[in-house]
Amino acid sequence: MKKIRCGVLAGSSSLAAEIRDLVRIVSRLDGPLLLMGERGGGKERVARLIHESSAAGSRSFEVFDCSLSFADELEHSLFDSGSLNRPGGGGCYLANCEEISPRLQERLAEHLEASAPVCRSARGRQGAGVRVMFSSARRLASLVAAGLFSRRLYDLLSDSTLLLPPLRRRTRDLGCLVDHQVSKFSTGKETVVFSPESYGALVTYPWPGNYQQLEDELRKLLRSVDAKIELDNLPASIASFWSGGAERPDVRRVHEQLTESIEEYKILARLDAEFGNLLLTSGEWGDGSVKPGP
Numbered sequence: 277m278k279k280i281r282c283g284v285l286a287g288s289s290s291l292a293a294e295i296r297d298l299v300r301i302v303s304r305l306d307g308p309l310l311l312m313g314e315r316g317g318g319k320e321r322v323a324r325l326i327h328e329s330s331a332a333g334s335r336s337f338e339v340f341d342c343s344l345s346f347a348d349e350l351e352h353s354l355f356d357s358g359s360l361n362r363p364g365g366g367g368c369y370l371a372n373c374e375e376i377s378p379r380l381q382e383r384l385a386e387h388l389e390a391s392a393p394v395c396r397s398a399r400g401r402q403g404a405g406v407r408v409m410f411s412s413a414r415r416l417a418s419l420v421a422a423g424l425f426s427r428r429l430y431d432l433l434s435d436s437t438l439l440l441p442p443l444r445r446r447t448r449d450l451g452c453l454v455d456h457q458v459s460k461f462s463t464g465k466e467t468v469v470f471s472p473e474s475y476g477a478l479v480t481y482p483w484p485g486n487y488q489q490l491e492d493e494l495r496k497l498l499r500s501v502d503a504k505i506e507l508d509n510l511p512a513s514i515a516s517f518w519s520g521g522a523e524r525p526d527v528r529r530v531h532e533q534l535t536e537s538i539e540e541y542k543i544l545a546r547l548d549a550e551f552g553n554l555l556l557t558s559g560e561w562g563d564g565s566v567k568p569g570p
Contacts, residue, residue, distance in 0.1 A: 283321070283453065283457065283460065283491075284317075284318030284321045284322060284487045285299065285322070285325070286453055287448065287449025287452045288448065288449065289446060289448040291445065291446055291449070292449050292452075295440065299325060299326055300329070302326055302438060303325075303326045303327075303330045304330070306405070306407055307388075307392065307407070307435075307436055308407070308408045308409065308410065308433055308436065309323075309326070309408075309410070309436050309437075309438060310373075310409075310410045310411070310412070310416075310434070310436065310438070311323055311409065311410070311411040311412075311437075311438050311439075311440065312411070312412060312416075312437060312438070312439045312440070313413065313439060313441070313486075314413055314486055315413045315485070315486070315488075316486035316487060316488030316489055317413075317440045317442060317488075318486070318487040318488070319371070319440060320339060320371060320411065321487075322438070322440060323367075323411065324337060324339075324369070326409070327367035327369075327407070327409075330367075330407070332365045332366055332407065335362075335364055335365055335367065336362065336367070337367040337368075337369065338359050338366070338367070338369065339369045339371065340368070340369065340370050340371065341371045341372055342370055342371060342372045342373055342374075342375040342376050343371075343372040343375040347376075347377035347379070347380055350376070350377075350380060351379075351380050354368070354384075355383070355387075359406070360387060360406050360408065361406065362406055365405050365406055365407070366407075367406065367407050367408075367409065368406050368408050368409070369409045369410075370409070370410045370411070372411070372413070373411060373412050373416075374412050374416060374419055374424075381425065381426035382426055382429070384408070384429055385426055385429040385432055388408065388429075388432050389432065391405050416430055416433075417430070417434075442483075443486045443490065444482040444483065444484075447479070450479040450480070450483075450490075451479050453487070454478050454479060454490070454494065457490065457491055457494040457495075458494065458498065461494060461495050461498045461499075462498050468498060468501075468503075469503065469504045469505065470504070470505045471504060471505065471507060473507040473518065474505045474507045474510055476518060477510055477514050477515060477518035478494075478510070480517075481514050481517055481518070482517075493510075493511060497509065497510070507519070
């Protein structure tokens with residue numbers, strides 16, 4: 277079995293471990309998959325990881341943002357240009373699937389129904405056909421109830437759904453995620469050092485834009501600062517969030533714990549890089565779900 281190592285899935289919490297376990301499960305399936313979660317939560321990254329971890333991982337993986345394509349253009353790309361019918365299979369990812377036109381939704385449902393027997397007979401082989409993955413930041417069940425999304429298509433997708441939690445539910449993982457991004461963006465640069473205050477702000481901020489916001493802010497930060505990163509180097513919204521609660525007893529406790537544990541984070545991260553997934557543990561979490569189809 278392939279080891280799951282991906283920035284958005286890094287972390288030592290039981291929630292992160294459960295997500296990685298679910299990714300392993302769905303990567304062994306061939307049918308359609310629906311990824312749900314807030315914007316910026318890494319749905320496309322996880323979809324790509326699922327594809328790369330599957331039997332068809334060496335095949336092409338095409339990405340379409342349905343909110344940026346005209347209906348006729350998207351339909352042509354999927355059906356007339358052969359994205360869903362490539363010889364040898366592969367993967368196709370449809371982001372913001374709630375934006376697909378009603379006509380195309382019905383055509384996709386028809387395609388999935390027709391390809392289901394082929395997927396079952398070819399399960400685990402590269403010839404299983406093109407696997408279609410959908411994603412949305414909207415509650416599709418509500419759109420179905422309002423008549424704004426195809427119930428036929430939703431029923432086909434609801435049997436295999438992966439819910440990605442927002443970063444504010446994974447506060448225990450923020451240290452690992454920050455360290456991962458720092459190592460990614462600081463390649464070839466002098467070792468980056470965070471003050472306890474700046475590091476504390478990064479790993480306690482709720483990140484409303486989720487993983488994408490965290491990645492974007494760290495990329496900009498590491499481009500603009502060469503040596504030690506202080507609280508003043510952070511965006512005002514993040515720095516003020518930390519500073520504004522600095523006098524609260526619970527925040528002081530976090531600050532003290534962070535001051536003591538920053539070196540431990542660095543040591544564990546280095547050990548993880550040298551010897552394997554020492555930071556990745558298994559466990560249970562309750563808000564995400566996966567329901568593999570038959």
